[in-house]
Amino acid sequence: MSSDAHVIVNLDVPGPVISRHLYGHFAEHLGRGIYEGFWVGEDSSLPHRDGIRLDVVEALRALQVPNLRWPGGCFADEYHWRDGVGPREHRPRVVNSHWGDIVETNHFGTHEFMALCELLGAEPYVNGNLGSGTVQEMSEWVEYLTRADDSPMARLRRENGRDEPWRVPFWGLGNEAWGCGGNMTPEHYAHEARRYATFCRDHSANRLTRIATGAPDDDLRWTRALMEALSCLGCQKEPTNVFQAISFHYYTHAGEGIQSSPARGFSGDEFHRTMRTALDIDRIITAHTAVMDAYDPRGAVALVCDEWGTWWRAEEGTNPGFLEQQSTLRDALVASIHFDAFHRHAARLRMANIAQTVNVLQAMLHTSADGGLVLTPTYHVFEMNKGHQDATSLPLHVLSSPTVSVDGDEFSAISISASTTGSTALVSLSNLSADAPLPVRVELRGRAAGIRRARILTGDAADAANTFTEPTRVAPAPFDASLDAGALVATLPPHSFATVELDLA
Structure with a gap:
């Protein structure tokens, strides 16, 4: 060699366009990602806009963040949106059983998230509760966010201080239905996804991209079941337009599985094992694409990797359920490997969301309560690579x-x-x-x-x-x-x- x-x-042979949404982000109610990350509250001495921390916003605006996924993750399938609207002093407290078993104040809810997206210039990706919620609850949340007339949910939104509807282009139909989202089989979830998607309406001028939650890693049973819910194998018909995208999740580790090794102090072999695991993303995207091509040769249905990144043991001295880890050059190279693969597969892969944006897993930023803010090596990869957004591969x-x-x-x-x-x-x-x-x-x-x-x-x-x-x-x-x-x-x-x-x- x-x-x-x-x-x-x-340079003169154009390939598919690299959607800017491949550079998306993820903010879950997990550890210090929302609270102490994005949200410091209206009484904070730190510079903020209605409780949203402004130095975090300024740093992320430099990345041209195209979309932001919220409120989860696993938290999405135990989140009931009505708990997070209206006067904060009247919002109920709930237990965040997935992440640290702590009490959630619901001070950061729908209006706060939409205000954050507006400050960032990012398009909202709202993940609905299919696991413990109801079809009616999810349907009414879409109406609350996006309907312009005097419907019941539009009136409720106005009562809570927002006259005009928001534009919400991306909508998640639950999260990780194979695990924390309900421990379902692929076939059962496919039926549920069709049912929920049917009642997530396009209101007013808003048009939803409904994203069905799919596989862990390369479990192609999920992709096949979801595609069979939309089309038939080899029939060359256009897929039924019930949901418009299928997601999968992929986390990188050093070979022993997630949360198994520390973020720092690794050996050269551990570094190389991490690179090998990261490179496997190409094989996994190729496999999902092959299944989707069989049912949808014209590429109408998008593939979405809405959770990716490294997952190490939590930093010593932190709550293990908060998933705080240091970000190193190794993590930065995991990001660069993923983006190279995303660019190669841009014809089918049209959105991706790193896990996560602030203080959690492979974060862009680390913050402290006294006003400290650090740009991680992964942040710099996003910034150096932002010229690929909406460019031609x-x-x-x-x-x-x-x-x-x-x-x-x-x-x-x-x-x-x-x-x-x-x-x-x-x-x-x-x-x-x-x-x-x-x-x-x-x-x-x-x-x-x-x-x-x-x-x-x-x-x-x-x-x-x-x-x-x-x-x-x-x-x-x-x-x-x-x-x-x-x-x-x-x-x-x-x-x-x-x-x-x-x-x-």
Whole structure:
């Protein structure tokens, strides 16, 4: 195998558009994700807008967050939306049995979430309660949010202070029905999804994308059952337009399963096992896509990965049920691997949501009650990659690459993707080796190109992280990349991620 990576990018051959919604986020009522993360309350001394923490909003606006999923997750299937509307002092307290067994105040509810989305410039993805709720309850929530006339729920919304309806484009029909959402079989849930979706109406000018909850990882039984609820195998008919998307969830770990190993202090082999697990996302998307193609060859139904990311043991000294973990360069590379796969599968995969946005799992931001805020390495991958949003993917071919070996398996040391907006292109590259630099030569074919900007994200160790005392230990820096006879030439340090922005002639 070659000692360097040799790649061809065809700048003049357009692929599918990379939906900006592949860069979506997730905020669950879990630990300090909502409370102390997004929401500090109207009595807080920290800068806020009606209780929403403004430095968090400002940091996330720089990512161009396209959509935000809420209120769960597992919490969604025990959440009753009427508990979270009306005067806060009258809202009932409930037990959050999934995450820490704590008392939930319901101070952050529907109106607060919609205000947060407006501040972020993000489209709301509301996840309804199919597990412990009723069809009527979910139907009325849609009406409350989106109906413009004097219907009962529209009147209730006005009584609670909001005259005009909101636009809610994305609607989840429960969450993880195979587990915390009801321990259902695929066939039973498929019937329930059809029933609930039927009564989630398109009110006024609002049009819902109804998202059926699907598989854990590569459990294709769920995708098959849901597609059979919409279409017939090989009949070439358009799928029944009951729900418009199917989701799946995939979490990355170091080989032993989620919550099994620490976020820091890992070995080189543990780093490489994590890269191997992250790379498996490509196989899983391919498998779900193959099932969907058989029932829906024209691609009417979208595939959605609305929970993804790393899941390590909780930080020592924190509530284990709050899922707080440090984010390192290893996590950043897991994100870059996922985005490269998402770009390759953009024809069918049209939305994804990292778990989660603030203080939980693979977070963008860590906050403290005294006003501290840290941008994680994963945050920087999102920021460096935001030029891919709504861009046209470009086909590429890895002709040769060094490989990484772990436990007798081998995988390529390079992960790469590229896109164009017409006059510009963005190339994203990752070195998945923990200890070896990676010389790269990327032939740019079809159009003349010049380098506008090149940046790199790396550090002195694979478990380097940003903390409140060292907030910029891992941050983007200028990258030494050049053009040689129409080829992009650079050397990626170990455990690094880089982006190169190109001007095209």
